[in-house]
Amino acid sequence: MNVPFLDLKANANSIKDEVMASWQEVLENTAYVLGPKVAAFEKAFAEAHDVKHCYGVSTGTDGNHLASLALNIGPGDELVVPANTFIATAWGATLVNATPVFVDCEPDSYNIDPAAIEAAITPRTKAIAVVHLYGQPANMDPILAICKKHGLGLIEDCAQSHLAEYKGKKVGGIGDIASFSFYPGKNLGAWGEGGAITTNNEELGRFVDMFRNQGQEKKYYHKVYGHNYRLEGLMGAVLLIKMKYIAGWTEARRKVAAYYDAQLSGIEELTLPTPMPYAKHVYHLYVVQTPKRDAMSAYLTEHGVGNGLHYPIPNHLQECFAHLGYKKGQFPVSEQLGANCLSLPIFPEMTEAQMAHVVKTVRGYFGA
Template sequence: MKVPFLDLRLNYQSVKEEINKEIQEVLDTAGYILGPKVEAFEARFAEAHQAKHAIGVSSGTDGNHLALWALGVGPGDEVIMPANTFIATAWGITLTGATPVFVDCDPLTYNIDPAMVEKAITTKTRAIIAVHLYGNPANMDGLRDLAVANNIFLIEDAAQAHLAQFKGQMVGGLGEISSFSFYPGKNLGAYGEGGAVLTNNDELAVKVKMIRDQGQAKKYHHHSYGHNYRMEAIQGAVLGVKLKYLEEWTRMRRMIADKYNENLNNLDGIFLPTETAGGRHVYHLYVIQTEDRDGMKNYLDGKGIVSGLHYPIPIHMQKCFQSLGYRKGDFPVTEQLADRCLSLPMFPEMTTEQVQYVSENVRLFATQKATI
């Protein structure tokens, strides 16, 4: 049996007729940037996340930059973020001229640890970025308390967490501003690049809209510095269709995760994902830990099972951030995860047989290792 890591072709087949119709409407009207398809999607995406405003942008990375830019973060400022995340979170900081300050993660949820954040706050700290990693919401209570006590911004990087919840509230509206990614492999994926910025602050929403469109308040009236971070109409059309099915796809992801948990429970040397207390994990990724991660990955490859590594080189160990002075050993939990984490196949269309096949082979490898 072959089991892909995800299957975007199968996902497309499930919505093909609706998607093709929406794309054809964009082509027929020849309005390719922003426009009614994007506006309709923005309204529905904001509503789905209990937020007042959603602004469609060109990518999640651009959304990270826009969020900080709109808040006025810049040179001389520090922004605290987890060392255990994808590097795009850091680009949003560096593009403003601010300095990223990395902190270690919680060993159970893999998310940013409020206790570590508290130790990292200085007089230069302007913001904390909470990444809802793998679709698991961060501990927003602890982070919000720190933000309020220190008069700093709380930002959500929800690139992997569409429809995730923390204590009954949707992520995306739990801080001052948030960013989402619609990279094709995300739970809600475009057919190209795309992202969104969410906020409940009217003034921030106006700023983000201006910045994404060359700083224009209206055509040729540039009220601020800006850039071209606009969403394409075709992506708005695609996302508008797929959003209708996102809750059902999320339910299926959670069912698959439950089956993995059931099948892989009590295996020596295998650590399963832990859902944040009070959270609703949406399982963009299903990530386990195992000491012989590379051995298991190679074994699964040989069985036709595609797995992933998220993320094998911690951000603080990347060459591009050498100038910040971090060293191996600074963030032991993050570094252990980089060596031990393995992402198993996870997509809504997975069959029961595929989940069982993956589970059986993980168990077989783990059992063989335990008897050596």
């Protein structure tokens, strides 16, 4: 039996007819860029995240750029970023000619370590970008307190955490501004590129709305510098339909995770994810750790179990940041995770047989 790491086709097939009918409407009204489908999606997405404003944008990376611009981060400024995240969080700094300042992650949540943030703050620090990585919210209360104490902005990178909750509150409206990705493999994925900004701050929202659309307040009246970061109508149509199912799909992911938790516990040399007491984890990824990672990955592949590495090289050791002078050994938790992490298949349409095959193969590898 083969279990893919992710089965986008199964997901697409489950809504294909609805999407085709909706795309027909888009073709008929020719609202190819922004338009009524995007507007309806923005409303539904904001409501689902208990946040006042949502603006569809072209990608999550562009969202991170926009979030930094909205908080007026620029040349000479520093943005605190976790060492353990996908690199696009750090582009939030580089795209505005600011400097990312990396911080290690916690050994249990794998999210930015609030206790390590203050040591990274300098007079140039403008904001903190937290990531709710793998679908689990970061520990926001101590981070909010640090932002308040030092007068810093707070960006949430929610690319992996649609509908995740921190102490019962949805992510996306906890900090000043948040960026989501709708890359196809995300928990909420478009059939192409997509992203969104959410915020409770009217002024920041207005800026985002203008900047994404050539800096326009109204057509040909360019109030601020801008760019073309608009979400396409066809993507808005897919995302709007998916909003009907996202809560159910999230529960399905959590069930797969609960099954793995139960069936894979107690294996020596295998560390399972730790759901934090304050978090509702939405399991974009199910990341385990083992010192035998490379051999385990090869074994899984050989036995038809898709797997991935998120992420093998922490940001501070990426070649593109060599000039920043970080050293190996500086962020031991992120570095250990880079060496030992392995992501198991997880997607809402997983069958019991697929889940059982993953478990059997993993247990077989460890002789458990």
